[in-house]
Amino acid sequence: MGSNNRTILIVIAIILVGLIFIGKLFMLQVVDPSYKFSAESNTQRKLTEFAARGLIYDRNKNLVVANQATYDIMIVPREVTPFDSTKFCNLLGIDKKHLDRLFANVEYNIQRRRISTFQPSLFFKQLSAEKHTILQEHLYKFPGFFTRRRTVRKYEYPNAAHILGYVTEVNDAMIERDSYYRAGDYAGISGIENTYEKELRGEKGARYILVDVHGREKGSLRGGRMDSAAIAGKDLTISIDIDLQAYGEKIMQNKTGAIVALEPSSGEILSMVSSPTYDPSLLIGRNRSENFPVLAHDTLSPLLNRATMSSYPPGSTFKVLMALMALEEDVLDPSQRYSCIGAYYAPGVRVSCRPHYNPVNLVSSIANSCNSHFCEIFRNVIDNPKYASPSEGLSKWREYLLSYGLGERPGSDLFNETSGFLPNSYYYDRIYNNVWGSLTVLSLGIGQGEVLTTPLQMANVAATIANRGYYYTPRIIKDIEGVTIPDKFNIRHYSNVDSAHYEPVIEGMEQSILGDFGSTARIAQIPGISVCGKTGTSQNPHGENHSVFIAFAPKEDPEIAIAVFVENAGSGSSVAAPIASLIIEQYLNSEIHYTRRWVEERMLNLNINEKIAESENRVEQE
Amino acid sequence: MKELLNRMVKGDAYIWLVIVVLAVASLLSVYSATGFLAYQRQGGNTSHYMFWQMLSLGLGVAIMIVVSNISSRYIARFSVLFLYLSVLLLAITLFSGVNLNTATRWLTIPGIGITFQPSEIAKLAIIVYVARVLAQNQQEGVAADAAFKPIVFHVAIVALLIFSENLSTAFLVVMVSAVMMFIGRVSLKLLFGSGVVVAIFLGLTLTLASHVDFLPRAQTWANRVEVFLSSEEQSTAASYQSDQSKIAIATGGILGKGPGNSVQRNFIPHPYSDFIYAIIAEEYGFGGAFLILFCYLILLGRVSVIVRKSDRTFPAFLAYGLGLMLVSQAFLNMGVAIGVFPVTGQPLPLVSLGTTSVLFTCVAFGMILGAGRATLKEEVSEDVESSGNEEYYESEEK
Secondary structure: OOOOHHHHHHHHHHHHHHHHHHHHHHHHHHHOOHHHHHHHHHOEEEEEEOOOOOOEEOOOOOEEEEEEEEEEEEEOHHHOOOOOHHHHHHHHOOOHHHHHHHHHHHHHHHHOOOOOOOOOEEEEEEEEHHHHHHHHHHHHHOOOEEEEEEEEEEEOOOOOHHHHOOEEEOOHHHHHHOOOOOOOOEEEOOHHHHHOHHHHHOEOEEEEEEEOOOOOEEEEHHHHOOOEOOEOOOOEEEOOOHHHHHHHHHHOOOOOEEEEEEEOOOOEEEEEEEEOOOOHHHHOHHHHHHHHHHHHHOOOOOOOOHHHHOOEOOHHHHHHHHHHHHHHOOOOOOOOOEOOOOEEEEOOEEEEOOOOOOOEOHHHHHHHOOHHHHHHHHHHHHOOOOOOOHHHHHHHHHHHHHOOOOOOOOOOOOOOOOOOEOOOHHHHHHHOOOOOOOOOOHHHHHOOOOOEEOHHHHHHHHHHHHOOOEEEOOEOEEEEOOEOOOHHHHOEEEOOOOHHHHHHHHHHHHHHHHOOOOOOOHHHOEOOEOOEEEEEEEEEOOEEEEEEEEEEEOOOOOOEEEEEEEOOOOOOOOOHHHHHHHHHHHHHHOOOOHHHHHHHHHHHHOOHHHHHHHHHHHHHHO | OHHHHHHHOOOOHHHHHHHHHHHHHHHHHHHHHOHHHHHHHOOOOOOHHHHHHHHHHHHHHHHHHHHHOOOHHHHHHHHHHHHHHHHHHHHHHHHHOEEEOOEEEEEEOOOOOOEEOHHHHHHHHHHHHHHHHHHHOOEOOEOOHHHHHHHHHHHHHHHHHHHOOOHHHHHHHHHHHHHHHHHOOOOHHHHHHHHHHHHHHHHHHHHHHOOOOOOOOHHHHHHHHHHHHOOOOOOOOOOHHHHHHHHHHHHHOOOOOOOOOOOHHHOOOOOOOOOHHHHHHHHHHHHHHHHHHHHHHHHHHHHHHHHHHOOOHHHHHHHHHHHHHHHHHHHHHHHHHOOOOOOOOOOOOOOOOOHHHHHHHHHHHHHHHHHHHHHHHHHHHHHHHOOOHHHOHHHHOO
């Protein structure tokens, strides 16, 4: 057919493509060096050098959390030869079944091509240092196995578990969220280990090695010049006084509840006890997998941090807030005397009171915790003629409480916080179908009903009163090595109540301890220290009343503010007040006065959990 | 015996040379590239795959000789039958084929248990068919537009059956058919028109595939093209194959690492088929890579010579179409290895490991050689008996 123009066109096109290919080949093979260098990446491997986590000290520079070495046993499957498995099991402290399981796992991973038979992979996690010392002497008998050092936490005290939190292996979700993590890394999961994870974890290092085509190690790359050392994490100083913490935990043993002690002048948390608690060492390393489920299934929920996560009705401790807002609203004259007739009566309502001198003014009504007077005060706040409706009065009431940090998460650096609850008018509109007034919600005035607070929030209220009107956001951090602590902890939050109004209230709180017959917290008297406090007996649907106490001391220049909640322990004066006073005394005097040893002993021996268990058994038997 | 061999093995000497060079390159590089695979799967018998390839090539050469001795008239006569047979096989494969590497391209012959790719048969059958239809419609000074309709109809059927599982083969079939029609003097208007239709069809299908899940491989295509178009600086898991291939070619340098010294064969997936050109470039350097590429250019050159000398249209179109198919397939494979095209799985004709590919490539070579043999015979016969025109193919044309 001969060749026509079209044939020539096609031939030229194909020759052109051929020339382009030759050009590209020439570029790749002769001119451009970039891919020659990337060939190196196939023959080198990056090994991670783990960083030691930062240490944690308490406010007096006692070492609280340190590190200890554990050893992962690595296996290179191809190099393993038959060995004495009984001996191996004994050295690891495991039984034959467990060993079989470990080997089955290795085989499974080889089949799934997850691990290579030439390369080391993890065989057994976290052998203790003691066992490792013995194993090392015998390791030559077990070719194909070697050990790799890792550090885990070491707790110097069996205390402060909720504050410290724990460290464990990262999960997939965390790896997804933060590209720093690789599978097998450790990270803080709760507590301060979590909040300050970025500071504590340090910086992983890298070691580059040359490998052959099967991934076997063949020495370091370029004499180790590319390697980077791991940088240890920053050390933290926390505001906890570990001795006070230990004392608090001891005194709370066999009771359920929480103690929060703050330094009012800074918002630093001196002690935060949640009871029952656990020894943080239980959650280290291999023990964790055994102990965690036990703790998680305990009916008393020892893993729950009650200090920040449990909400309780504040009971009569709430009266100090009612008094403060009533003074600010100018609906309460501190000198006016009020006659209590053993109960507060209003159409259809009766709120009983306790025996005390009569009549009362503001100071003595706080000291005696007179319900009648505070029902009156509450009604005056809500039904204030300034406001068109009880709704508006309640909004005002809520606004005051918000300024004390109630009804909101405190925003501290503690791992988990709950906000408590402050009802608003919409809430009551829904419940009472828009028909309600101050009498309907009267119990709010004495800290009952719908209002809920956490121990941390009430400790913060105590600190605000101690400071005569302001508080710092509570915090656990005192100092981070080489880093300034966040600014949010240096801001004064003022309450909506003028500082002048605090004096009569503080006077009442002092009188509740120093006053005579009828004063609720005389047990909290400490020789030489003027303590100001307020008891609370919080009625709740779960059984016996919760015992509540908030306090600060000394009266002038307060150094400690405290809230104590003891679940189902009865009145505030019987349990929470003596416990709070012991903590204050221990902190300020470092010892308990001999005249108060009986109080300490009684509190130490008090076993409320057992009492509750007994009464529950009795109910069941009936 | 020698006489018989002489009589049977005829045809263009340069093409025979190309075949020998490619076959030797195939054995060397397959041996090198399959060492580890053979060690793993064949219990240490590192030459297992090379022997298998040697058998395939031997059988292929035998087939090649047989095919080259079949008269083009018979080939033309059976082209339609072959085409419909291959369409049937393609349909069976599409609905019941064996899934290999997530693409359903393989058909198991019942009873024997051998798997092969029907798309390889279809590729040959459609080219033979196109060559025949074009030859039938060649008239001096008139555009061959009458050929357009039947060709487009059959090419479309084959391409549609192939494309969902093997886009690159469908692309080759359509492109080679189009170029053949272009050379076969089908008017440009029709060719451009159908080009636009194909482009619209592809665009619509791919858009639909990204919303409705009916094309399982659409995501793979999208990824490969995306990787190809993305900046070459970052290497990701997705660009792993082409990066490793480029590393192989780059580290080969001018002189290469020497036979059997490839390092990258351990990092490139399928180093013995899709990326065999990278292994050749790594072991034999720029010279080796150039030689292979040059072989295919020679093939095309010799096909052009055959076409020019042939005064019968069917063998000319046949040789041209097959030559074009082999060369474009080779270019596609090489282009992927050197990173000019996105990753796709075309074997390098006669070099890559794979019996189906080798055998059908040999059939194609056989037909090209046959066409060449016919022209050689004509050169001789012109001297001897001037022209035996009644034997000519044109007599069959209407």
